[in-house]
Amino acid sequence: MTEIGPWISPGPEPDPMRRRGNDPGRPGPGSRGGDGFRGGPNRPGGRGGVGAVTIILLAALISIAAVLFFIRSRPAIWPPQNWIFAVCDVGQGDALALAVGPGEAVVVDTGPDPAKADHCLTLLGVRKVPLLILTHFHADHVDGVPGVLKGRVVTEIETTDDPDPPRGVSEVTAWADAAHVATSMAAAGEHRQFGPVSWDVLWPDPSVSPPIPPEPGGKSRRRGRRQARASPKGRGEEGSGPNNSSVVLQVTVATRDGPVRLLLTGDIEPPSQAAILAAHPDLAADVLKVPHHGSAHQDPDLFAAVHPRVAVISVGKGNTYGHPAPRTIALASGAEARVFRTDEDGQVVVFGTAGRLQVAMRR
Ligand SMILES: [Zn+2]
Known part of the structure; x- marks a missing residue:
C-alpha cells in the first residue's frame, strides 16, 4: 500500500x-x-x-x-533528497520544476517575477535547464523568464502554439534570442524524456475542438479552438483564449519502487479540460497541478479522472481574482487529494518514491 x-x-x-x-x-x-x-x-x-x-x-x-x-528539514538541506517536483512560491502565477538530474531541472513556466523564479531555482540548486516549457504567454507564466536564464545553462524553450497575447510572445522571443536559446512549439502527441522524467504532451491539440459549455437555455455546441481563443478577455491578462491553449503535460517519473505520475495543466478552463478528458480518458495521476490557480471554473470530471493524492494550487496571497475558489479546493479535496497552496505553504516540493510520496513546504 x-x-x-x-x-x-x-x-x-x-x-x-x-x-x-x-x-x-x-x-x-x-x-x-x-x-x-x-x-x-x-x-x-x-x-x-x-x-x-x-x-x-x-x-x-x-x-x-x-x-x-x-x-x-531546515533550509540548509533544502531541497529534500530525491525531490521530484517543485512548485515555486512566485506570487500570482506558475513556476514549476521537475528534477531530471543533479543540479538539473525541466522548468514549466516562470511566474511573473524574475527575482522570485531565480530565487526558487537557486534554492533547488538548479544550474542547468535542458528545457523550459511555457504553457502560454500570459505574464504570470512568462515574465519570470529572465530569472530562469540568469546564470543558468538553458538549452531550449518550448511554448504553446497560440501566439497570444502578442506582448508575451515578443518578450519571450527577445529573451530567447538574446540568450541564444532555441525555441520550439509543443503539440499533442509529443513524447520527451530527460533522465527519470518522461512526458506526453496532451494539449494543445489542433485536431480537437473543445466543447463549449451550453449557454443558459441553449444546446451544447462545439467550435474550433481559434474561435475559443477569441472569447472575451477577462481582467488584465486573464483571457480565456490563451488559458485554453495551455500546454498540458502527463508526466511519469521513474522512482525506485515505481512510477510517480503528475498532470501539469497550465491555466486550462472547462472547455479544454473536457476536450482533454474526452481524448485521454486515463488521466490518473498522483500529483495534480490544479488548473488556473484554483479558479472557480473547473470541470469536476477532470478532478474525478485524475483522482490525485496531492493537489497543488499555485496562487498569490491577496490576489484580485478570488483564487483559489473555495469550491475548487473542495473539489480537489473531494477527489481525496491533500491540497497545498503556495500562498499559505510557500514553495511546495514533492519528494520520495511512488511507495512513499512525501511533501515538503518552505516559506
Ligand atoms: Zn495564470
Missing part, C-alpha cells in the same frame, strides 16, 4: 506537520489547526489513570519526533 506524508514544513512557523484535506480524523480543507501526528483517532481525551499518562508520554515523544523532522 502506498503512503503519503509526512508533510514537512521547514519554514519559520512551528507547524511542521500540518495536514489538510478530507482524510478521516484530520482537519478539512483550509484548516490551519491540523497535526498529522497528534490528530486522528488516537487523540488523547476523556481517559484517566495509567492510560492517560502513557498517552501523554507518547504524545511528548511524538512531539519530539515532529521537532526532529522540523530540524532535519
Whole structure:
C-alpha cells in the first residue's frame, strides 16, 4: 500500500506537520489547526489513570519526533533528497520544476517575477535547464523568464502554439534570442524524456475542438479552438483564449519502487479540460497541478479522472481574482487529494518514491 506524508514544513512557523484535506480524523480543507501526528483517532481525551499518562508520554515523544523532522528539514538541506517536483512560491502565477538530474531541472513556466523564479531555482540548486516549457504567454507564466536564464545553462524553450497575447510572445522571443536559446512549439502527441522524467504532451491539440459549455437555455455546441481563443478577455491578462491553449503535460517519473505520475495543466478552463478528458480518458495521476490557480471554473470530471493524492494550487496571497475558489479546493479535496497552496505553504516540493510520496513546504 502506498503512503503519503509526512508533510514537512521547514519554514519559520512551528507547524511542521500540518495536514489538510478530507482524510478521516484530520482537519478539512483550509484548516490551519491540523497535526498529522497528534490528530486522528488516537487523540488523547476523556481517559484517566495509567492510560492517560502513557498517552501523554507518547504524545511528548511524538512531539519530539515532529521537532526532529522540523530540524532535519531546515533550509540548509533544502531541497529534500530525491525531490521530484517543485512548485515555486512566485506570487500570482506558475513556476514549476521537475528534477531530471543533479543540479538539473525541466522548468514549466516562470511566474511573473524574475527575482522570485531565480530565487526558487537557486534554492533547488538548479544550474542547468535542458528545457523550459511555457504553457502560454500570459505574464504570470512568462515574465519570470529572465530569472530562469540568469546564470543558468538553458538549452531550449518550448511554448504553446497560440501566439497570444502578442506582448508575451515578443518578450519571450527577445529573451530567447538574446540568450541564444532555441525555441520550439509543443503539440499533442509529443513524447520527451530527460533522465527519470518522461512526458506526453496532451494539449494543445489542433485536431480537437473543445466543447463549449451550453449557454443558459441553449444546446451544447462545439467550435474550433481559434474561435475559443477569441472569447472575451477577462481582467488584465486573464483571457480565456490563451488559458485554453495551455500546454498540458502527463508526466511519469521513474522512482525506485515505481512510477510517480503528475498532470501539469497550465491555466486550462472547462472547455479544454473536457476536450482533454474526452481524448485521454486515463488521466490518473498522483500529483495534480490544479488548473488556473484554483479558479472557480473547473470541470469536476477532470478532478474525478485524475483522482490525485496531492493537489497543488499555485496562487498569490491577496490576489484580485478570488483564487483559489473555495469550491475548487473542495473539489480537489473531494477527489481525496491533500491540497497545498503556495500562498499559505510557500514553495511546495514533492519528494520520495511512488511507495512513499512525501511533501515538503518552505516559506
Ligand atoms: Zn495564470
